[in-house]
Amino acid sequence: MSSTQIRLTTRTRRPWTPSQIVLTALGAVVSAVFVAPVAAALFTSFKSEAEAAEIPPHWLPQDWTGQAWQALFETGNITDWFVNSLVVSVCVTTVVLLVSALAGYGFARTEFRGKSVLMGVVMSGLMISPAVLGVPLFTTVQQMGMVDTYWGMILPQCAPAAMVYILYKFFQGIPRELEEAAFIDGAGRWRVFFTIILPLSRPSLAAVGIFTFIASWNNFLWPYMVTNNPDLMTMPNGIATVMNSYGIQWAQLMAGGLMAGLPLIIVFVFFQRQIVAGVAHTGLAGQ
Amino acid sequence: MTTSAQTVIAPARARTATATATVRRKEGFQHGGWFVAPFVALFALFVIWPLLRGIWLSFTDANISGEGASFIGLDNYREALDDPMMWDSLGHSAYFTLLVVPCITVLAFLLAMLAHHIERGKWIWRLCFFAPFLLPSTVAANMWQWLFTQGIGLFNETLGIDTPWLTDKSYAMLAVVIETLWWTVGFSFLLYLAALQGIPAHLYEAAKLDGANAWHRMVHITLPMLRTITGLVVALQVLASLQLFDQAVVMMDFGPGPELSTRSFVQYTLEQGFTSYRVGYASAVSIIFFVIIAVVALARMWLLRTREEATR
Numbered sequence: 001m002s003s004t005q006i007r008l009t010t011r012t013r014r015p016w017t018p019s020q021i022v023l024t025a026l027g028a029v030v031s032a033v034f035v036a037p038v039a040a041a042l043f044t045s046f047k048s049e050a051e052a053a054e055i056p057p058h059w060l061p062q063d064w065t066g067q068a069w070q071a072l073f074e075t076g077n078i079t080d081w082f083v084n085s086l087v088v089s090v091c092v093t094t095v096v097l098l099v100s101a102l103a104g105y106g107f108a109r110t111e112f113r114g115k116s117v118l119m120g121v122v123m124s125g126l127m128i129s130p131a132v133l134g135v136p137l138f139t140t141v142q143q144m145g146m147v148d149t150y151w152g153m154i155l156p157q158c159a160p161a162a163m164v165y166i167l168y169k170f171f172q173g174i175p176r177e178l179e180e181a182a183f184i185d186g187a188g189r190w191r192v193f194f195t196i197i198l199p200l201s202r203p204s205l206a207a208v209g210i211f212t213f214i215a216s217w218n219n220f221l222w223p224y225m226v227t228n229n230p231d232l233m234t235m236p237n238g239i240a241t242v243m244n245s246y247g248i249q250w251a252q253l254m255a256g257g258l259m260a261g262l263p264l265i266i267v268f269v270f271f272q273r274q275i276v277a278g279v280a281h282t283g284l285a286g287q
Numbered sequence: 288m289t290t291s292a293q294t295v296i297a298p299a300r301a302r303t304a305t306a307t308a309t310v311r312r313k314e315g316f317q318h319g320g321w322f323v324a325p326f327v328a329l330f331a332l333f334v335i336w337p338l339l340r341g342i343w344l345s346f347t348d349a350n351i352s353g354e355g356a357s358f359i360g361l362d363n364y365r366e367a368l369d370d371p372m373m374w375d376s377l378g379h380s381a382y383f384t385l386l387v388v389p390c391i392t393v394l395a396f397l398l399a400m401l402a403h404h405i406e407r408g409k410w411i412w413r414l415c416f417f418a419p420f421l422l423p424s425t426v427a428a429n430m431w432q433w434l435f436t437q438g439i440g441l442f443n444e445t446l447g448i449d450t451p452w453l454t455d456k457s458y459a460m461l462a463v464v465i466e467t468l469w470w471t472v473g474f475s476f477l478l479y480l481a482a483l484q485g486i487p488a489h490l491y492e493a494a495k496l497d498g499a500n501a502w503h504r505m506v507h508i509t510l511p512m513l514r515t516i517t518g519l520v521v522a523l524q525v526l527a528s529l530q531l532f533d534q535a536v537v538m539m540d541f542g543p544g545p546e547l548s549t550r551s552f553v554q555y556t557l558e559q560g561f562t563s564y565r566v567g568y569a570s571a572v573s574i575i576f577f578v579i580i581a582v583v584a585l586a587r588m589w590l591l592r593t594r595e596e597a598t599r
């Protein structure tokens with residue numbers, strides 16, 4: 001009795017073999033190389049502007065100061081950008097989840113005229129992005145009068161063929177019998193979709209949601225093209241264009257960059273398992 | 288009397304019940320148009336319409352205001368194909384792709400092997416290798432711009448060298464490549480890690496029993512089992528690298544780099560459209576780019592299909 005309890009409490013650990021020692025040391029060195037740029041940015045954000053541009057440079061600040069962070073909040077519109085980023089990313093994620101789940105289910109499980117043609121057209125959308133068709137997409141959005149608006153930033157990010165494809169593949173794997181049984185009991189299609197299909201696909205929806213949020217939070221090219229008004233910019237865009245425009249102040253720039261980048265990294269630390277599964281899932285779906 | 292009535296009615300009821308059941312079952316899967324309608328509406332407005340519009344504009348001399356455009360046939364395409372600037376920028380994007388894709392694939396594989404084989408602290412390796420991918424492109428680029436700046440940058444300082452990374456045309460693209468490796472390798476790393484964890488352990492146990500050493504196990508089990516994922520990683524990286532834009536412009540202060548050496552195809556297109564206001568010409572260049580991307584994507588699909596048929 002007591003021996004089983006002991007086995008439960010002390011997790012069996014393998015001994016430190018020589019190969020494990022070497023591998024762990026190697027892992028530590030490589031990790032240090034990967035973390036170094038972010039650490040350097042963090043330290044620099046606590047330097048004074050003069051020290052940040054000093055020759056030769058050094059890693060740690062000689063005088064720790066919060067000047068850069070203070071200036072960031074006092075002078076710029078970084079809080080506006082943060083809110084804009086949040087609004088855009090949340091809206092994009094919500095709309096993408098809703099429309100791509102509906103479309104994925106429609107393509108996987110229902111019949112209608114011209115379905116296969118439409119599916120082919122949607123798949124061709126995998127090759128189109130704002131990087132490829134930026135200029136015509138901009139003139140289209142301009143014609144709709146949506147330049148320098150939230151709608152102009154949000155809506156063009158809401159038609160990702162890749163996400164429809166991922167959910168389409170997933171819905172195809174759900175056994176048909178589940179829905180058939182519900183239909184026989186008199187449930188309508190919409191009810192079946194919302195009460196049977198959606199709860200079953202929570203992991204896939206989480207994957208799509210996580211991936212969409214990361215992509216949208218970090219998106220630079222499209223918001224850069226469609227906004228000129230500094231009050232409407234998102235974090236990546238505002239930091240890159242406004243903060244770079246009047247002579248770079250490195251300490252402030254690093255502080256702003258960390259403010260844009262750290263939220264996702266902190267969320268990652270807490271939801272590591274889900275995010276890793278989500279990214280791997282969306283990536284692997286391309287196979 | 289009652290019993291006979293029941294024997295008549297009950298089967299009839301049962302028959303109508305099965306009939307309604309079949310109808311309901313069939314109808315359940317009909318008329319799915321409403322499910323796809325919201326997506327198709329957005330897709331038509333923001334993907335298909337811009338594509339068609341781009342094709343139309345590419346045959347005109349439209350400017351940014353969109354007024355007074357007239358049809359000029361294939362002139363834009365003729366001009367683009369004769370424009371050395373277009374070929375140069377296409378060359379830069381291709382050069383970047385050729386450097387990034389092999390490096391990122393090998394590096395991602397090695398990092399995944401490392402993280403997979405260390406028994407302790409798995410989450411911390413995953414965090415360190417993947418975290419840069421979570422930074423916005425512009426933030427990662429600004430960090431490296433600062434690290435690479437001659438004099439005040441820590442990159443040269445740490446290595447004890449004095450390379451003009453951002454101001455010399457033979458180094459500028461390499462600087463962008465190094466930044467890209469650091470920033471995006473985490474994504475491919477995760478794909479490899481997931482694939483490694485999916486290889487059944489009994490394969491390795493059987494090989495061990497047969498006396499295969501670690502090297503043989505890697506060459507004869509790990510690498511063949513990772514072939515599909517490698518194809519995927521390479522394909523995704525090629526498509527992403529050809530669309531190079533964010534890192535290069537931010538690291539070069541929104542310019543084309545020393546002696547135009549980091550001007551990518553996307554940057555060239557956007558300059559034509561938004562700086563020179565030549566929307567018609569920019570559309571023609573975009574369509575050429577779309578064709579290139581489509582050819583790459585279709586080539587991959589074709590390769591996959593032939594391989595599938597070969598294994599069958």
